[in-house]
Amino acid sequence: MATPLTPQNLPLETQTLAVQLKDHSYQIYIGPDLLSCLPSFLEQRHLQASRYVIVTDSTVETLYGSNLQDQLEDRGIKAELVSFPAGEASKNMETILYLAKELLRIGADRKTMLLALGGGVTGDITGFLASIYMRGIPFIQLPTTLLAQVDSSIGGKTGVDLPEGKNLLGTFYQPKLVLADINTLSTLLEQELKNGLAEVIKYAVIRSSRLFRILEQQWDEVLALKSDVITTIVAMSCAIKADIVEQDEKEAGLRRVLNFGHTAGHAIEAAADYTISHGEAVSMGMVVAARIAFKRQQMVFEEFSRFVRLLEKVGLPYVIPSRFTPQQLLTIMKHDKKVQDGELHYVLNKGIGDCEVTVVPEEEILTTLEECTGSLSYNF
Amino acid sequence: MATPLTPQNLPLETQTLAVQLKDHSYQIYIGPDLLSCLPSFLEQRHLQASRYVIVTDSTVETLYGSNLQDQLEDRGIKAELVSFPAGEASKNMETILYLAKELLRIGADRKTMLLALGGGVTGDITGFLASIYMRGIPFIQLPTTLLAQVDSSIGGKTGVDLPEGKNLLGTFYQPKLVLADINTLSTLLEQELKNGLAEVIKYAVIRSSRLFRILEQQWDEVLALKSDVITTIVAMSCAIKADIVEQDEKEAGLRRVLNFGHTAGHAIEAAADYTISHGEAVSMGMVVAARIAFKRQQMVFEEFSRFVRLLEKVGLPYVIPSRFTPQQLLTIMKHDKKVQDGELHYVLNKGIGDCEVTVVPEEEILTTLEECTGSLSYNF
Numbered sequence: 223m224a225t226p227l228t229p230q231n232l233p234l235e236t237q238t239l240a241v242q243l244k245d246h247s248y249q250i251y252i253g254p255d256l257l258s259c260l261p262s263f264l265e266q267r268h269l270q271a272s273r274y275v276i277v278t279d280s281t282v283e284t285l286y287g288s289n290l291q292d293q294l295e296d297r298g299i300k301a302e303l304v305s306f307p308a309g310e311a312s313k314n315m316e317t318i319l320y321l322a323k324e325l326l327r328i329g330a331d332r333k334t335m336l337l338a339l340g341g342g343v344t345g346d347i348t349g350f351l352a353s354i355y356m357r358g359i360p361f362i363q364l365p366t367t368l369l370a371q372v373d374s375s376i377g378g379k380t381g382v383d384l385p386e387g388k389n390l391l392g393t394f395y396q397p398k399l400v401l402a403d404i405n406t407l408s409t410l411l412e413q414e415l416k417n418g419l420a421e422v423i424k425y426a427v428i429r430s431s432r433l434f435r436i437l438e439q440q441w442d443e444v445l446a447l448k449s450d451v452i453t454t455i456v457a458m459s460c461a462i463k464a465d466i467v468e469q470d471e472k473e474a475g476l477r478r479v480l481n482f483g484h485t486a487g488h489a490i491e492a493a494a495d496y497t498i499s500h501g502e503a504v505s506m507g508m509v510v511a512a513r514i515a516f517k518r519q520q521m522v523f524e525e526f527s528r529f530v531r532l533l534e535k536v537g538l539p540y541v542i543p544s545r546f547t548p549q550q551l552l553t554i555m556k557h558d559k560k561v562q563d564g565e566l567h568y569v570l571n572k573g574i575g576d577c578e579v580t581v582v583p584e585e586e587i588l589t590t591l592e593e594c595t596g597s598l599s600y601n602f
Numbered sequence: 603m604a605t606p607l608t609p610q611n612l613p614l615e616t617q618t619l620a621v622q623l624k625d626h627s628y629q630i631y632i633g634p635d636l637l638s639c640l641p642s643f644l645e646q647r648h649l650q651a652s653r654y655v656i657v658t659d660s661t662v663e664t665l666y667g668s669n670l671q672d673q674l675e676d677r678g679i680k681a682e683l684v685s686f687p688a689g690e691a692s693k694n695m696e697t698i699l700y701l702a703k704e705l706l707r708i709g710a711d712r713k714t715m716l717l718a719l720g721g722g723v724t725g726d727i728t729g730f731l732a733s734i735y736m737r738g739i740p741f742i743q744l745p746t747t748l749l750a751q752v753d754s755s756i757g758g759k760t761g762v763d764l765p766e767g768k769n770l771l772g773t774f775y776q777p778k779l780v781l782a783d784i785n786t787l788s789t790l791l792e793q794e795l796k797n798g799l800a801e802v803i804k805y806a807v808i809r810s811s812r813l814f815r816i817l818e819q820q821w822d823e824v825l826a827l828k829s830d831v832i833t834t835i836v837a838m839s840c841a842i843k844a845d846i847v848e849q850d851e852k853e854a855g856l857r858r859v860l861n862f863g864h865t866a867g868h869a870i871e872a873a874a875d876y877t878i879s880h881g882e883a884v885s886m887g888m889v890v891a892a893r894i895a896f897k898r899q900q901m902v903f904e905e906f907s908r909f910v911r912l913l914e915k916v917g918l919p920y921v922i923p924s925r926f927t928p929q930q931l932l933t934i935m936k937h938d939k940k941v942q943d944g945e946l947h948y949v950l951n952k953g954i955g956d957c958e959v960t961v962v963p964e965e966e967i968l969t970t971l972e973e974c975t976g977s978l979s980y981n982f
Contacts, residue, residue: 322771386706391736
C-alpha cells in the first residue's frame with residue numbers, strides 16, 4: 223500500500239500513531255482542530271474516492287456534520303451526508319438497511335468512502351455498513367466522543383445489537399484513517415466524558431503507570447480539557463489499544479485484557495437494564511477486579527487506595543448499588559459470551575500498569591462482589 | 603494453520619483441490635457420496651467446533667438435510683438444523699435476522715461451525731451469516747447444485763439482495779472446506795442443471811479448450827450424470843475458478859474475466875424481471891460476447907460454430923428473444939455496478955480457451971445485440 227503522508231500544516235500538538243496489521247495498516251492522528259484538516263487528508267492519493275458520504279447521527283449532524291460537509295464542498299470535494307436518530311437504540315439492522323438504501327439513492331458505488339462522524343454507535347454502525355455495502359467499501363473514523371477516540375474507533379470491531387444482546391452481528395473491519403479531533407470533546411455531556419475516562423483509567427491500570435500518574439497529577443487540566451494534556455492522554459490510550467490490537471486483531475487471546483473491569487461491568491449494565499452508563503458500570507467492575515488482585519496480594523494497599531481515589535476524583539462510582547445481588551451478577555457473568563468451557567476467565571491487574579488473564583473461582587468472585595456492594599470498606 | 607488431512611476411505615474417484623489465499627487456505631473435494639464422508643472430515647482437528655449447525659432450505663432439508671443431521675448424530679457429533687423457505691426470494695436480510703435468532707436460540711457461540719447445505723442461495727446466505735454472526739464464525743460449503751459446485755461455493759463471495767438489486771450487501775468470507783458431492787446432482791431439475799452447465803461452458807471458453815472438448819465429446823455421459831465425467835468437469839471448473847480467485851480474491855481486476863457472458867446476461871435477466879433463468883441469460887450473453895470476438899477476428903468461424911452447437915446440444919438458448927430491444931439492454935448494462943468511468947469493460951474470448959478484458963464501444967455492442975436478437979444468422 224501507499225505510504226501514508228502527513229499533510230502539511232497540522233496543528234503543532236498533533237500526535238500520530240500507526241496501527242500495523244497484517245493486511246491493512248493505517249494512521250491515527252490525535253489533536254485539536256483536526257476536522258478542519260480533513261480536506262487536506264482526503265487530497266492524499268491513498269484516501270481518494272469517487273465520492274465521500276458523511277454518516278452521522280442527528281445530534282452530531284447539527285454540531286459538526288453540516289459544517290464538515292460545507293468545508294469539503296468548499297474545497298471542491300464531493301460529499302453527501304446521511305444521518306440517523308442519535309442513541310444506542312439506533313444500533314440495529316434497520317438502521318443499516320436504511321443507510322444502505324440512502325447510499326444507493328445517492329449512487330454510492332464501490333469507490334465511495336464513508337466518513338463515520340460521531341461516537342461509538344456511529345463508528346460501529348458505519349464500520350459495519352462499510353464492511354458489507356457491495357462487499358466492502360473504505361471508511362474513515364472521525365470519533366467525536368472521548369470513548370470513541372480512545373476505544374471504539376480503534377481495533378476494527380463493528381456491529382449492531384439484536385434484541386437478544388449487544389454487538390451480536392458485526393465484523394472485524396479496519397478504517398483507512400482515524401482522526402480524533404479533541405476539540406469536539408468540548409460539546410460532550412459530563413456523563414459522556416466520564417464514559418471515556420473510565421476506559422482511559424482502564425488502560426492506565428492494565429498497561430501504563432505513567433498514564434495513571436498523569437491522570438492523578440494533572441487532573442485539573444484534564445477536567446478543563448486543556449488541549450496538550452488531553453491530546454497526550456488520548457494518544458497514550460490509543461497507543462495501548464493499538465499495540466494490543468496489532469498483536470491480536472481478531473480477539474483470539476491477548477485482546478481479552480481490554481475486558482478489564484468489563485466482566486462484572488457488563489453484568490451490572492445488564493442487571494440495570496442499561497440504566498447505568500457503560501463508564502459507571504466499568505468503573506465498578508474495575509474495582510471488583512482490583513479488589514480480587516489486592517486480596518491475592520497482586521496489588522498493595524497504597525495502589526488500591528490511589529486507584530479508588532482517582533475514580534472518586536473523576537466522579538466515577540466504585541461501589542455496586544445494593545439493589546443488585548452478587549448471585550444475580552454472577553449468573554449474568556456466566557452467561558456472557560466470553561465465558562469459556564464453564565470457567566470464568568478474569569482480567570486481574572498486577573499493581574498499577576500491568577495485568578494478566580486468569581481463572582477466578584466462582585466463590586472468590588461471589589465474596590468479592592459482596593464486599594463491593596452497598597459500601598466499600600478499606601479495612602479488610 | 604494446520605495442514606488439512608484427507609480422511610481415509612474417500613471414494614476412489616474423489617478429486618482434491620487446494621485454494622491458497624493470503625490469510626486462509628482450504629481444500630475442495632469433488633466426488634460421489636462425499637456427504638456421507640462429512641463426519642470423518644469433521645473429526646479432523648482443524649474442523650472441530652463446539653457444535654455444528656446445518657443451514658439449508660426447505661427443499662434440501664427434506665432431500666438431504668435431515669439425513670445428514672442423523673448421520674452426524676449417529677457418529678456422536680452434535681448437530682442442529684435450521685432452514686428457510688427455498689428460493690431466491692429468501693435471499694434477504696430478513697432471512698439473515700431470522701437465522702441469527704435461531705442460532706442464538708440454539709446457543710451457538712463463536713466456536714460454532716455452520717454447514718451450508720444447498721444451492722447458491724443457501725451458500726450465499728450462510729456465508730454471509732457466518733461472516734457477521736458474533737463478528738465471524740467458521741463455515742463449510744456443502745453445495746448440492748451444479749451451479750453452486752462450480753461457481754458460488756468457491757471464491758468467498760457472500761451476500762443478500764435488496765429490493766434495489768442483487769448482492770448489494772455482503773462480504774468476502776472464505777469457507778474452511780468445500781465438499782461437492784456430485785450424487786446430489788441427481789435430484790436437480792433440468793433447469794438447475796442447465797444453469798450450472800452454462801457456467802461450466804463459460805470456464806471452458808475463457809480458460810480451457812480441453813474442458814470444452816470433453817463437453818463436446820462426452821456429452822452423453824455428462825447428460826447421464828456419469829460419475830467420473832461429472833467429477834472431472836466439476837473439478838476442472840473449480841480449478842479454473844480457484845486459480846482466478848487466488849490471484850484476485852477481492853475482485854480488483856483479473857476476477858472480472860468470470861463475468862464472461864454476464865454483462866449482457868445480467869441485462870437480459872433484469873429486463874425479463876428474472877423470469878429468464880441465470881443460466882439461460884448467461885448463455886445468450888456469452889453468444890453476444892463471442893460474436894463480438896468473432897467479428898473482431900479473435901475467434902474463427904469454426905470455433906464460433908462449435909460454441910453455438912454446444913449450447914444447442916445442452917439446450918441453452920443462443921438467441922435473445924425479440925421482446926427485448928438492444929437499446930433497453932444497453933441502458934441496463936450501463937447502470938450495472940461493473941461499469942467504470944462510463945466505459946463498458948467487456949470480457950471477450952480469444953478463440954476457445956482464452957479471453958481478455960477490453961473496452962467495447964457502445965455502437966459495437968448495440969449492433970451485436972441487434973444481430974443476436976430474434977434470430978442468429980450464421981452468415982455474417
